[in-house]
Amino acid sequence: MSDTNATLSGRIALLEATLLEKERTGEALRDSEKRYRRLFESAKDGILILDADTGKVVDVNPFLLHLLGYSYEALYGKHIWELGVFKDIAASKEAFTILQDNEYIRYDDLPLETIVGQPIAVEFVSNVYFVDSSKVIQCNIRDISARKQAEDRQLESYRKIKELNRRLAEMEETEKRTLSAILHDDFGQNLTSLSMSLNLAKLQLNGQTKGNANLRLDDAISLVEKLGDQLHTIISDLRPTVLDNFGIFAALKWYSQQCKLRTGVDVIISGDTFEDRLPLQTEIIIYRIIQEAVSNAIKHAGTSCVELSASKKEMLRFTITDNGKGFDIEKKSDMGGRTGLGLDIMQERAESIEGSLSITSAPGRGTKVILEVPYTI
Ligand SMILES: Nc1ncnc2c1ncn2[C@@H]1O[C@H](COP(=O)(O)OP(=O)(O)O)[C@@H](O)[C@H]1O
Ligand SMILES: [Mg+2]
Incomplete structure (x- = not known):
């Protein structure tokens, strides 16, 4: 092979190698473009x-x-x-x-x-x-809509918890005010009368004042008995011991007797009863909800009879019914437009024990409150 031929074939080989390289680069580029496209598309x-x-x-x-x-x-x-x-x-x-x-x-x-x-x-x-x-x-x-919605829901539940705490604090304050009014008005007045009767009896016994000391002492004894009853009522209202000792049904029976004694309204209990105990905190909440529903019926419905029925299936269900004057649920008030916190707190208390509360009422058509609580909690 001549030198010229050798150079020529060398050049051709070089050219072929360069072309091959270019083709490979092109292929690599096309591959990379394809990969990019796939990522982009998918x-x-x-x-x-x-x-x-x-x-x-x-x-x-x-x-x-x-x-x-x-x-x-x-x-x-x-x-x-x-x-x-x-x-x-x-x-x-x-x-x-x-x-x-x-x-x-x-x-x-x-x-x-x-x-x-x-x-x-x-x-x-x-x-x-x-x-x-x-x-x-x-x-x-x-x-991120789903994440935002979850965040919003969480914020909403924080807001609800804060609001609930505020309302519970408000309710505690109201209860303290009521208790101090009872102590001041009833208990305080009877104590003053007791003190007066004893002082008068003393003066009569010493001969400083005319009168029958025995009668004054009788007054004092009956006042002490009255004070004892009042004290018992206040303690039971604060926390019925029967609830701690015997559970929700015994406490409801005791409460219905108290209602009759204090207001003359019959609270008739029917349905399933059971002796099993729920966690005490749950029992207290159930008791407070029913107490509010019954006391609403006594206070607002203008009826002489309230029914309280209980059923125990998958859920514990308590139904409080009255045939009284009813009210507009939307406005949470009667025709006079009065509103209160009780209904909201009943609702929130029910949610706090994984339960649910439904209220059906209309002016002139009575009121039905249903509380359902999971039995296993
Ligand atoms: N069983 C009922 N019958 C008639 N009205 C009712 C009954 N329960 C509630 N209401 C009405 O709803 C209002 C709100 O009740 P609630 O939130 O318990 O507040 P409160 O008892 O302190 O007024 C009551 O003022 C009353 O007008
Ligand atoms: Mg109320």
Whole structure:
């Protein structure tokens, strides 16, 4: 082989190698393009690519189209500030410069709207980079509506708990005021009378004043008995010992007797009874709810009879019914427009033991309160 031939075939081999290399590079590029496309098409986050100089949409992935409800054609080639859906990201051409000038922007919670006007919350991250010699902005958009809803629900339950605590504190204050009024008015007055009777008896016994000391002492004895009864009532109202010792049904029986004695209203108990004990705290809450429902019937319904029936199936169910004047549930008041805290607190107390409370009433149609509590708690 001549030298010239050898050089020529060497060059051809070199050319072939270069061509092969180019082909391989091209293939590698095509492979990488394919991989990118696959990622782009199958991503579970929205991706929007903008031309960083013009602000026009140059690509958008199916996930984002699906999320927003737009077609590819509706977004492609449009300026981002023309698209209503992105009004909070690029409300104007000027706002777009923020995206252009910052290599990385992150908004944790942006409100977007789908094509049908449904609000969605998104997390928005933008990156600016070069593709060949042109600058692009890649925006990654993640739907965080479900997370936001869960956060909102949590906030709402914190708010409810705070409100419940405030109301319970308010109710405690009212109870303390009532107790101090009872101590002052009834108990205090009887104590003063007792003291007067004893002082008078002493003066009569010493001969300083005329009169029958025995009669004064009789007064004093009956006042001491009265005071004993009052003290017993106050203690039982604060916390019926029968509830601690014998459980909810015994306490309800005791309460119905107290109602008859104090107000003349019959509280008729019927249905299933059971001896099993629930956790004491649960029993106290059930007792307080029923006590409020019955005392509402006695106070507001204007009836001489209240029915309290109990049933024990999958749930413990207590139904308190009166045929009295009823009230407008929405307004939580009677025709005179009086409102109170009792009904709300009954509701909240029921929820606090995983139970539920339903109240049915209408002016002139009586009232039915149903409390259901899971039996296993
Ligand atoms: N069984 C009932 N019959 C008639 N009205 C009722 C009855 N229960 C509740 N109400 C009405 O609902 C209002 C709110 O009740 P509640 O929240 O317990 O407050 P309160 O008893 O302190 O007035 C009452 O003022 C009353 O007008
Ligand atoms: Mg009440």
